[in-house]
Amino acid sequence: MTKQEAIHFLQEHLKSMKYLESAMGVLSWDMEVMAPVKGIEYRSEVLGYLSVEHHKLATDTRIGCALNALENESDLMQVEQKLVDFFKDSFEKNTKIPESLQRDLTVATSKGGQYWKQAKEKQDYSIFKPYLQKVIDLVIKQAECVGYEGHIYNACLDDFEKGMTVEELDRIFPPLRDGLVKLLNQIKESRVCIKLHPSGEFDKARQEKLTNQVLDMMGYDYHEAGRIDETEHPFTTSLGIGDTRITTHYYEDNLESGLFSSIHEGGHAIYDQNMPHELSDYGLDEAPSMGIHESQSRFYENIIGRSLPFWKGYYKKLQELFPEYGWTTLEEFYGMINAVKPSLIRTEADEVTYSLHVIIRYEIEKLMMSGEVTVDELPALWNQKYEEYLGITPTNDSEGVMQDVHWSEALIGYFPSYALGNLYGAQFYHQMKKEIPNVEEQLEAGDLSQVFMWLKEKIHSQGNLYSPSELVEKVTGEKLNPMYFLDYLNEKYSKIYKL
Amino acid sequence: MTKQEAIHFLQEHLKSMKYLESAMGVLSWDMEVMAPVKGIEYRSEVLGYLSVEHHKLATDTRIGCALNALENESDLMQVEQKLVDFFKDSFEKNTKIPESLQRDLTVATSKGGQYWKQAKEKQDYSIFKPYLQKVIDLVIKQAECVGYEGHIYNACLDDFEKGMTVEELDRIFPPLRDGLVKLLNQIKESRVCIKLHPSGEFDKARQEKLTNQVLDMMGYDYHEAGRIDETEHPFTTSLGIGDTRITTHYYEDNLESGLFSSIHEGGHAIYDQNMPHELSDYGLDEAPSMGIHESQSRFYENIIGRSLPFWKGYYKKLQELFPEYGWTTLEEFYGMINAVKPSLIRTEADEVTYSLHVIIRYEIEKLMMSGEVTVDELPALWNQKYEEYLGITPTNDSEGVMQDVHWSEALIGYFPSYALGNLYGAQFYHQMKKEIPNVEEQLEAGDLSQVFMWLKEKIHSQGNLYSPSELVEKVTGEKLNPMYFLDYLNEKYSKIYKL
Numbered sequence: 001m002t003k004q005e006a007i008h009f010l011q012e013h014l015k016s017m018k019y020l021e022s023a024m025g026v027l028s029w030d031m032e033v034m035a036p037v038k039g040i041e042y043r044s045e046v047l048g049y050l051s052v053e054h055h056k057l058a059t060d061t062r063i064g065c066a067l068n069a070l071e072n073e074s075d076l077m078q079v080e081q082k083l084v085d086f087f088k089d090s091f092e093k094n095t096k097i098p099e100s101l102q103r104d105l106t107v108a109t110s111k112g113g114q115y116w117k118q119a120k121e122k123q124d125y126s127i128f129k130p131y132l133q134k135v136i137d138l139v140i141k142q143a144e145c146v147g148y149e150g151h152i153y154n155a156c157l158d159d160f161e162k163g164m165t166v167e168e169l170d171r172i173f174p175p176l177r178d179g180l181v182k183l184l185n186q187i188k189e190s191r192v193c194i195k196l197h198p199s200g201e202f203d204k205a206r207q208e209k210l211t212n213q214v215l216d217m218m219g220y221d222y223h224e225a226g227r228i229d230e231t232e233h234p235f236t237t238s239l240g241i242g243d244t245r246i247t248t249h250y251y252e253d254n255l256e257s258g259l260f261s262s263i264h265e266g267g268h269a270i271y272d273q274n275m276p277h278e279l280s281d282y283g284l285d286e287a288p289s290m291g292i293h294e295s296q297s298r299f300y301e302n303i304i305g306r307s308l309p310f311w312k313g314y315y316k317k318l319q320e321l322f323p324e325y326g327w328t329t330l331e332e333f334y335g336m337i338n339a340v341k342p343s344l345i346r347t348e349a350d351e352v353t354y355s356l357h358v359i360i361r362y363e364i365e366k367l368m369m370s371g372e373v374t375v376d377e378l379p380a381l382w383n384q385k386y387e388e389y390l391g392i393t394p395t396n397d398s399e400g401v402m403q404d405v406h407w408s409e410a411l412i413g414y415f416p417s418y419a420l421g422n423l424y425g426a427q428f429y430h431q432m433k434k435e436i437p438n439v440e441e442q443l444e445a446g447d448l449s450q451v452f453m454w455l456k457e458k459i460h461s462q463g464n465l466y467s468p469s470e471l472v473e474k475v476t477g478e479k480l481n482p483m484y485f486l487d488y489l490n491e492k493y494s495k496i497y498k499l
Numbered sequence: 500m501t502k503q504e505a506i507h508f509l510q511e512h513l514k515s516m517k518y519l520e521s522a523m524g525v526l527s528w529d530m531e532v533m534a535p536v537k538g539i540e541y542r543s544e545v546l547g548y549l550s551v552e553h554h555k556l557a558t559d560t561r562i563g564c565a566l567n568a569l570e571n572e573s574d575l576m577q578v579e580q581k582l583v584d585f586f587k588d589s590f591e592k593n594t595k596i597p598e599s600l601q602r603d604l605t606v607a608t609s610k611g612g613q614y615w616k617q618a619k620e621k622q623d624y625s626i627f628k629p630y631l632q633k634v635i636d637l638v639i640k641q642a643e644c645v646g647y648e649g650h651i652y653n654a655c656l657d658d659f660e661k662g663m664t665v666e667e668l669d670r671i672f673p674p675l676r677d678g679l680v681k682l683l684n685q686i687k688e689s690r691v692c693i694k695l696h697p698s699g700e701f702d703k704a705r706q707e708k709l710t711n712q713v714l715d716m717m718g719y720d721y722h723e724a725g726r727i728d729e730t731e732h733p734f735t736t737s738l739g740i741g742d743t744r745i746t747t748h749y750y751e752d753n754l755e756s757g758l759f760s761s762i763h764e765g766g767h768a769i770y771d772q773n774m775p776h777e778l779s780d781y782g783l784d785e786a787p788s789m790g791i792h793e794s795q796s797r798f799y800e801n802i803i804g805r806s807l808p809f810w811k812g813y814y815k816k817l818q819e820l821f822p823e824y825g826w827t828t829l830e831e832f833y834g835m836i837n838a839v840k841p842s843l844i845r846t847e848a849d850e851v852t853y854s855l856h857v858i859i860r861y862e863i864e865k866l867m868m869s870g871e872v873t874v875d876e877l878p879a880l881w882n883q884k885y886e887e888y889l890g891i892t893p894t895n896d897s898e899g900v901m902q903d904v905h906w907s908e909a910l911i912g913y914f915p916s917y918a919l920g921n922l923y924g925a926q927f928y929h930q931m932k933k934e935i936p937n938v939e940e941q942l943e944a945g946d947l948s949q950v951f952m953w954l955k956e957k958i959h960s961q962g963n964l965y966s967p968s969e970l971v972e973k974v975t976g977e978k979l980n981p982m983y984f985l986d987y988l989n990e991k992y993s994k995i996y997k998l
Contacts, residue, residue, distance in 0.1 A: 015548075016548060019544065019545045019548040019549070020548075022541070022542075022545045023522050023526060023545055023549060026525060026526050026529055027522060027525050030525055030529060034533075034726065035738075035742055036721075036722070036723050036724050036725055036726060036741065036742055037723050037724075038720075038723045038724040038740075038741030039724065039738065039739055039740070039741040040741070041740070041741065042521070042739035042740040042741055042742065043521075043738075043739060043742070045518065045739075046518045046521045046522055046739060049514075049515060049518040049519075050518070050522060053552075222535075223535070224535050224536050224537045225535050225536075225537040225538065226535055227533065227535060239534075239538065239542075240538055240541035240542060240544075240545060241537075241538070241540070241541040242535065242536075242537030242538040242539070242540065242541055243534055243535055243537070243538025243541065243542070
């Protein structure tokens with residue numbers, strides 16, 4: 001095989017894999033959003049079939065031949081090298097994992113999910129425990145097969161945040177955690193009392209109008225290159241070039257939930273819409289990592305969407321849409337949407353406490369993977385950390401160790417991305433303010449176009465040309481630094497809580 | 500390979516093919532109904548990829564091995580034999596068509612469609628002619644490769660109406676044609692003047708309500724096993740077990756179009772929902788042919804939906820839904836929805852003239868395939884037949900020979916199914932009335948449940964266990980007989996037009 005033939009083979013092979021991913025994406029989206037309930041069982045079979053076909057492609061021995069043919073090639077273009085790196089990494093990983101282990105993992109996560117749900121409903125950890133043990137054992141086995149340097153947890157991190165390591169997170173997370181705990185304690189001692197929302201009814205049709213208005217402002221093209229639909233758990237999915245969809249939810253007694261979900265998903269969607277599709281032949285029209293992707297959604301949701309300048313510009317329009325609602329002053333409203341209150345539920349956490357939830361999981365996952373904590377000890381460890389960092393204790397294991405679905409699905413190593421998203425976002429914002437000094441004025445004027453263009457140029461259009469850490473350095477001129485996020489929070493919440 | 504292994508292989512292989520068909524179905528449905536316009540191009544690529552994969556499965560040499568292993572098996576169960584017959588037929592066909600011919604056909608139909616559209620818009624047949632010539636040549640070549648007995652057109656018919664032949668259609672269509680022409684001429688001479696619809700506005704939301712009401716009556720489960728969506732051209736699609744969807748359209752100035760489209764598609768959908776899914780392992784949970792499928796939609800649309808008993812029961816409810824509309828008497832309304840008026844457009848034809856449109860195409864297709872008419876002679880032949888049977892002449896070739904998209908897509912042999920659907924439907928109804936003597940009273944009472952149950956038991960639940968002709972004989976005790984349809988029309992229209 002010549003160099004050209006090998007590159008061509010990899011490109012075509014990648015294309016086939018992407019086609020199958022797109023098909024699975026459409027089938028899954030349809031299943032979540034559209035499909036009649038009696039069609040779900042058969043649909044699951046179809047998805048199972050396609051994923052087996054995808055796995056066959058991913059482990060096709062011809063990939064190995066092409067990689068061999070390219071092994072000693074030194075004059076590859078950057079994009080070609082990236083293509084080779086992708087296949088090398090995924091092919092080697094896939095072929096290192098024995099089929100029996102793959103099968104065991106599928107069984108374990110399927111059972112794990114079932115029993116997690118049952119145990120959570122019954123508030124009985126003992127039901128879930130043996131299945132969790134199985135999942136952990138298999139993830140450890142998988143890490144051993146795939147191999148790693150340093151801490152065994154690095155093998156898990158690499159799946160979601162390429163190149164991220166325990167060593168790096170142990171540099172970043174402890175100061176972040178300590179800073180957050182400190183800020184949280186100051187807020188707890190603050191005498192500022194944030195008013196609760198007055199109760200109210202928010203007509204669904206008008207909430208939809210609101211969502212459309214805000215997403216138009218943000219620049220998400222749901223007219224010709226996307227859609228907005230409804231699901232209980234909002235998500236974003238890209239089903240191929242020119243088709244990036246979001247879902248949101250509308251609660252008639254709660255405006256915030258749908259509004260901020262829509263903004264969050266819009267942030268993800270804009271990223272995908274701005275991908276450099278000219279790089280699609282090399283598979284580079286995607287984000288470098290989960291964390292970088294999450295940085296964009298958290299950026300729009302919190303840094304923009306929960307900022308005072310944005311609401312200075314937008315509050316009137318919101319009031320016009322729901323004139324019968326008992327609106328308060330802008331400042332009071334701004335306080336309400338940023339109120340800090342430690343709770344047991346990560347997905348509903350405020351900006352200050354959110355990352356603490358993630359760090360707790362990170363600290364526990366590390367110990368799980370290194371065997372330093374047993375499944376028997378998990379509930380107590382969980383509760384102890386919640387008490388230590390957030391000052392609250394779960395009253396049962398459903399609120400505690402069984403809160404998230406991730407572990408039952410063998411998604412160990414995923415959580416850090418959530419917190420990293422906050423850090424990347426704040427560091428990007430710090431840089432953006434230097435380059436667009438009047439960005440706050442623009443927000444007040446309801447103009448998000450320069451924010452959009454900056455993110456597009458600096459981050460979105462880079463696709464997957466750089467690793468997360470390379471991208472952060474390229475955009476901001478320095479390594480990931482948790483202090484930007486802490487500074488951002490300290491500044492914002494000092495004002496809100498008059499610290 | 501043992502017998503058991505061979506059967507098992509074919510079953511599993513069929514399952515894989517069905518999974519891919521389901522995936523393509525979802526992707527196509529989504530493209531028609533949901534997808535943003537900028538996503539269409541990539542989606543087409545994904546569909547192209549999946550259809551190539553499907554073709555690979557359909558021509559997998561292992562099918563040949565399994566069929567060889569089963570060649571001398573005499574003790575197969577009926578369902579096993581059907582499975583073998585299916586693969587034998589499709590595998591032999593597929594392997595007999597050289598890849599180059601397959602490729603030429605794909606190119607020709609793709610170009611044909613493009614130039615048909617352009618030529619139709621410009622009313623210039625000369626643009627389309629060379630591409631039509633190419634398509635006809637290739638379809639003839641295909642028929643020669645696949646082989647046939649008797650008339651070469653039999654090879655085309657077999658693709659859509661298994662076992663149907665020119666010899667059989669030449670027994671059925673001429674008396675049908677003559678009977679229809681005679682009835683049409685009587686109607687033309689009738690002094691009865693059917694009033695035109697008064698103009699009116701029909702709110703879309705209320706039309707949706709109407710559709711739901713009628714489809715509920717019919718027994719189509721769009722709540723848990725289907726959906727109703729909107730497209731310009733209504734269609735029905737089954738995306739797997741438990742998921743049969745229809746689309747319809749709503750015109751605010753025209754109630755009938757949406758209403759009867761919905762009923763028509765509902766007829767298709769009920770058929771698919773009533774399929775015997777216990778036969779799915781043998782691929783027998785589908786209709787024996789296009790014509791039989793069409794018989795169910797035409798049955799509901801016309802025989803039920805345009806009948807006097809149905810409207811005796813339903814007219815009041817319709818009036819209640821649109822109270823501001825200037826409703827006429829029931830009898831006048833019944834006349835309006837059944838008015839006979841020869842026109843050039845098949846898809847909008849009334850019950851009397853519809854089959855004449857189809858027979859014209861059948862007569863021409865036969866001559867095209869046997870080489871008895873050239874593409875140069877087609878327009879004149881077309882116009883001559885319209886004049887002869889319907890008494891009207893197209894003013895240009897867009898209204899004439901270029902009316903339908905089918906030929907540009909190499910769908911030669913498809914048209915007869917449309918007319919056969921009418922014949923099957925009337926013959927079924929004749930039998931149904933014998934077995935449910937008070938069926939008209941039930942319709943008047945708004946009760947369609949026994950109609951539903953009869954069709955389910957006699958036709959739907961039979962799946963593809965019998966060929967179309969076997970099924971007709973099994974259900975009605977005799978061969979397909981066009982007189983039932985003619986009798987039905989003569990009786991119905993004699994009353995309407997006082998003949």
